[in-house]
Amino acid sequence: MSEVIAAAPEGVDLGALMARVAEGDCAAFAQLYDATSRAAFGLALRVTNSHHLAEEVVQEVFLQVWKDAASFDLAKGRPKSWILMLTHRRAVDCVRAVRAATDRDLADGARVAATPGADIIDELHLRRQVDELRLHMSTLSEAQQQVLALAYFSGHTQAEIAAMMGQPLGTIKSRMRDAITRLRKATPASAA
Structure with missing residues (x-):
């Protein structure tokens, strides 16, 4: 452990580098990074x-060093x-954040597993809506059904549907608008 936290390489004055970093010197920041990032x-x-987490931590730390270098006081400690x-x-x-996220995921999983039949109820509700x-x-x-099927089940754009059906784009748009309006009127409960 003492080997990793050894002093800076010969001839490198970390205090002077930190002062230059505080002034916005990118070259000094690169030297400071090279001298301390391994430890x-x-x-x-x-x-x-x-x-992966260690790399993220080091990246965040050196971002903070860059931002807060001016607040570092050499009289209070070494860089x-x-x-x-x-x-x-x-x-x-x-580490605490990762543990907290894991604990939340486990708690959510336990809560879902402890709710018997929740998936069955959701499945039945979805089937009723589809019916x-x-x-x-x-x-x-038939034309309205075809346009909706091509748009919503096959994922085609209105322009693609117009080309496929050999119809003007305005006609396709009108069919879709009319079909959706009729479906909305027929299913007032689903709009709520």
């Missing part, structure tokens, strides 16, 4: 136990210690 990644990896403290906090927050739609569709003209 930050190692720490994040140990806390999160995930390469590497500050970066590692930010990394540890962010990694712990990340009602079929009944109301049968009251439409």
Whole structure:
């Protein structure tokens, strides 16, 4: 562990780099990143136990370093210690967020599993709606049924339907509008 959190490479003054980063110096930020990111990644990896999460943590930490470099006070600590403290906090927050999400997913799954028949009731309700739609569709003209089927079941656009049927686009639009209006009037309960 002491090997990963070793001092900065020879000749690199992290305090001077941090001061330059605070002034917006991109080259200094790149040098600071090169000098400290490996230790930050190692720490994040140990806390999160995930390469992917550790990479995200390090990215977020260095974004924060870039944004908050001006607030860093060299009299209160060393830059590497500050970066590692930010990394540890962010990694712990990340682990807590992942655990909380997992707990929520497990609780939701248990709640769904504990509700017997919920899927059956939903399935029966959907079947009844489909049967009602079929009944109301049968009251439409064949041309209206064909236009709706091509649009809503086959996923074609109105322009594609017009080309397929050899009809003007305005005719297709009128058929669809009239068919939908008739279906809405026939199914007032579903509009609520």
